[in-house]
Amino acid sequence: MRVITPIAKPKEGSAGLTGKWRIFKPVINYSKCNNCGLCWLYCPEAAITLDGKNVPKIVYEYCKGCGICANECPVRAIDLIKEE
Amino acid sequence: MGMKGILRVVPKEEYLLPGNPSCPGCPASLGLRYLLKALGGKAILVIPASCTSIIVGPYPFSSLRVPVLNIAFAAAASTAAGISEALKVKGKEGIQVVVWAGDGGTADIGLQALSGAAERNSDILYVCYDNEAYMNTGIQRSSLTPYGAWTTTTPKGKVEEKKNLPMIVAEHKVPYVATASVGYPIDLILKVRKAIKYRGFKYIHLHAPCPYGWRFPANKTVEVAKLAVKTGIWVLYEIENGKFRLTSLSSSLIDPSKRLPVNKYLKLQGRFKHLSEEDISRIQERVNTMWDELMRLVKES
Amino acid sequence: MISLRRSKVMKLLLTSNYAAAYGAKLARVEIVAAYPITPQTQVVEKLAEFIEGEELKATMIRVESEHSAMAACIGAAAAGARPFTATSSQGLLYMYEMIWWAAGARLPIVMGVVTRAIAPPWSIWSDHADILSIRDSGWIIIFSESAQEVLDNIIQAYRIAEHKEVLLPVAVGWDAFTSSHTAEPVSLPEQELVDSFLPPRTPEPFVLDVNEPISHGNLTYPDEYMEFRFLINEGLERARKVIREVGKEYGKLTGREYGLIEEYKCGDADVILVTLGSMAGDVKDAVDILRKEGYHAGLVKLRCLRPFPREALLNALREARAVGIVERSFSMGRGGIIATEINSLLRESGVNDVVTVSYIAGLGGREIGVNDFINIFKSLFKKMERGSGFEVVWYGLRG
Numbered sequence: 001m002r003v004i005t006p007i008a009k010p011k012e013g014s015a016g017l018t019g020k021w022r023i024f025k026p027v028i029n030y031s032k033c034n035n036c037g038l039c040w041l042y043c044p045e046a047a048i049t050l051d052g053k054n055v056p057k058i059v060y061e062y063c064k065g066c067g068i069c070a071n072e073c074p075v076r077a078i079d080l081i082k083e084e
Numbered sequence: 085m086g087m088k089g090i091l092r093v094v095p096k097e098e099y100l101l102p103g104n105p106s107c108p109g110c111p112a113s114l115g116l117r118y119l120l121k122a123l124g125g126k127a128i129l130v131i132p133a134s135c136t137s138i139i140v141g142p143y144p145f146s147s148l149r150v151p152v153l154n155i156a157f158a159a160a161a162s163t164a165a166g167i168s169e170a171l172k173v174k175g176k177e178g179i180q181v182v183v184w185a186g187d188g189g190t191a192d193i194g195l196q197a198l199s200g201a202a203e204r205n206s207d208i209l210y211v212c213y214d215n216e217a218y219m220n221t222g223i224q225r226s227s228l229t230p231y232g233a234w235t236t237t238t239p240k241g242k243v244e245e246k247k248n249l250p251m252i253v254a255e256h257k258v259p260y261v262a263t264a265s266v267g268y269p270i271d272l273i274l275k276v277r278k279a280i281k282y283r284g285f286k287y288i289h290l291h292a293p294c295p296y297g298w299r300f301p302a303n304k305t306v307e308v309a310k311l312a313v314k315t316g317i318w319v320l321y322e323i324e325n326g327k328f329r330l331t332s333l334s335s336s337l338i339d340p341s342k343r344l345p346v347n348k349y350l351k352l353q354g355r356f357k358h359l360s361e362e363d364i365s366r367i368q369e370r371v372n373t374m375w376d377e378l379m380r381l382v383k384e385s
Numbered sequence: 386m387i388s389l390r391r392s393k394v395m396k397l398l399l400t401s402n403y404a405a406a407y408g409a410k411l412a413r414v415e416i417v418a419a420y421p422i423t424p425q426t427q428v429v430e431k432l433a434e435f436i437e438g439e440e441l442k443a444t445m446i447r448v449e450s451e452h453s454a455m456a457a458c459i460g461a462a463a464a465g466a467r468p469f470t471a472t473s474s475q476g477l478l479y480m481y482e483m484i485w486w487a488a489g490a491r492l493p494i495v496m497g498v499v500t501r502a503i504a505p506p507w508s509i510w511s512d513h514a515d516i517l518s519i520r521d522s523g524w525i526i527i528f529s530e531s532a533q534e535v536l537d538n539i540i541q542a543y544r545i546a547e548h549k550e551v552l553l554p555v556a557v558g559w560d561a562f563t564s565s566h567t568a569e570p571v572s573l574p575e576q577e578l579v580d581s582f583l584p585p586r587t588p589e590p591f592v593l594d595v596n597e598p599i600s601h602g603n604l605t606y607p608d609e610y611m612e613f614r615f616l617i618n619e620g621l622e623r624a625r626k627v628i629r630e631v632g633k634e635y636g637k638l639t640g641r642e643y644g645l646i647e648e649y650k651c652g653d654a655d656v657i658l659v660t661l662g663s664m665a666g667d668v669k670d671a672v673d674i675l676r677k678e679g680y681h682a683g684l685v686k687l688r689c690l691r692p693f694p695r696e697a698l699l700n701a702l703r704e705a706r707a708v709g710i711v712e713r714s715f716s717m718g719r720g721g722i723i724a725t726e727i728n729s730l731l732r733e734s735g736v737n738d739v740v741t742v743s744y745i746a747g748l749g750g751r752e753i754g755v756n757d758f759i760n761i762f763k764s765l766f767k768k769m770e771r772g773s774g775f776e777v778v779w780y781g782l783r784g
Contacts, residue, residue, distance in 0.1 A: 010148065010149045015141070018103045035087050037091065040090075045104070065108060071307060152598075159486075162453030163460035167461065
């Protein structure tokens with residue numbers, strides 16, 4: 001069927017690589033991380049994933065660097081580092 | 085609660101895709117992410133004009149892994165009712181039709197359609213994400229902007245009070261009304277799941293602090309949302325078949341001494357920075373009075 | 386109600402409003418969403434009776450406004466159902482935003498428009514300013530002269546709207562009171578016949594479906610928007626052929642064939658009046674009277690306003706020496722809406738040796754009858770001697 005109506009389909013990065021928007025980069029200090037899951041829970045971008053062992057990983061292609069994860073981390077295991 | 089506790093309630097599956105056009109720290113993104121997790125993808129979303137009209141992605145891309153019908157500002161509730169009835173006529177069961185609308189699309193321009201759908205008890209879930217102003221057009225006041233708040237159309241601060249919309253919806257005698265906050269995702273997800281068990285009109289009013297419009301740093305969205313609840317300015321409750329119940333943290337805040345002073349919440353936000361001591365006392369007074377009324381509701385239920 | 390059952394055709398005495406309800410019922414509409422307004426009200430009252438009497442398996446959404454009526458139809462159509470609504474005048478204007486949405490979203494919705502004047506001052510009577518306000522929105526607009534045509538047009542409208550080459554909403558108009566509340570004998574085709582002509586809607590691949598997470602109406606940038614507007618126009622242009630084909634097929638089944646326009650004694654006519662709706666019957670009478678007096682008069686009845694029946698009109702009008710367009714509508718600061726379109730059609734097609742006169746008549750239900758049309762014809766027979774030109778006449782203005 002030819003396209004007659006504007007249909008949009010799901011795609012990661014609908015706005016491109018939004019990681020480029022970042023001013024501060026959140027970096028997880030895994031020696032401090034207690035795996036509580038709050039950074040994953042509170043990420044507005046769904047840019048933190050949990051691996052098979054539920055360890056959080058930040059998807060830097062899309063992380064906009066809002067810093068909520070660092071702000072909510074109860075053990076201060078996420079540092080915000082200024083992007084170059 | 086810990087990882088295990090969170091994962092018992094919050095599925096890992098994501099329906100909001102990363103790399104969407106939302107601002108950093110966006111509460112609409114947060115809320116949508118939780119809402120769609122709670123619905124498990126079995127939903128059709130109706131989205132009137134709002135920030136989310138942008139967040140859903142520029143054509144030909146969608147940021148959501150559920151079907152979406154974008155619709156005009158005032159038309160969300162009636163459009164959703166049309167979809168819901170069509171699905172029933174077509175014998176398609178078990179699909180939740182959900183409106184996701186902002187405070188302008190809900191309490192102002194969309195109120196007539198919302199009230200109509202509520203009164204008809206249309207089988208839809210209506211979620212208002214309340215960021216307390218018209219953010220997509222650049223921070224103009226809405227009827228849900230609170231007293232005192234700066235917006236571009238209330239440069240000296242809003243002089244009127246915030247409309248109590250969840251209670252107005254509850255007066256339509258619909259089966260389920262709840263308030264929620266993006267700072268309390270477990271509470272929100274449980275409420276969505278409870279709501280969709282009902283056939284008929286369900287309403288969830290989601291408090292959604294907006295860093296851009298409220299003038300606080302993007303990393304404070306959750307912190308501000310939590311402070312709204314901790315100070316008692318925003319109250320988490322549900323009204324199930326007319327029965328009122330405080331939920332989550334709010335259920336432990338009946339004793340005024342448990343509530344933080346409102347200033348803890350206000351002072352984090354640039355939109356309130358011009359407030360005088362009198363203004364702040366007035367806001368505190370209003371909150372205390374509101375809680376006295378809530379006490380009455382708690383006792384009655 | 387009088388029912389004359391003859392072989393396979395049931396005849397009922399119906400107003401246009403009831404004929405519309407019967408048409409929607411025969412089309413097996415699935416969702417009815419409407420808000421009452423005089424003179425449309427009986428359409429939805431009758432449909433409510435059909436639904437509650439279980440004669441029609443459909444759901445009625447008793448919306449709180451016309452804006453919501455069209456919104457609900459949009460939702461229903463987007464989810465694959467067959468919706469129907471009807472309105473008039475202020476109601477149509479109130480749903481105006483959603484009118485454009487329905488066309489832009491390419492949704493096969495059918496709407497009855499009982500054409501009525503726009504306030505202020507209040508007037509509930511016949512006028513075409515309302516339906517012509519949606520002229521540029523992408524809707525197909527079909528007008529009806531009689532209750533029979535209303536019924537036939539509504540059934541055909543679904544075939545046209547749902548046609549894969551078209552996929553656009555259709556408005557079917559008829560006049561307030563003169564049609565809406567005037568009963569006439571109407572032949573009702575058998576349900577099986579209509580079912581064979583109009584099968585259930587086969588939803589397009591892009592209807593809302595939880596298994597296919599597509600998003601409708603997302604933001605387009607300047608690089609994309611224009612093409613979608615172009616495609617709406619393409620759908621409308623293709624609709625011209627579809628409307629004719631559907632009208633022919635309907636004719637084979639019922640004996641009542643429909644085209645884009647109806648010509649009455651135009652072949653050798655020096656003067657042709659173009660009109661639409663209930664006025665056409667009186668113009669036919671005027672033509673017959675004048676023909677007996679030796680005048681070569683003819684009538685073109687517009688059935689289809691959008692898409693504009695360019696070729697059909699040109700063929701009918703190109704040999705005439707004067708063309709009068711009598712309409713219940715006016716573009717403020719310009720002239721009769723249909724007249725200016727027809728005038729420019731003639732001129733852009735190189736037909737210059739013709740006088741065109743825009744008659745603004747019957748606004749707000751002002752009476753206009755056979756004698757008026759005879760007067761208009763006679764005045765056109767004088768004006769045709771001018772050879773060319775365009776003029777706007779407010780017919781029958783008082784004081």
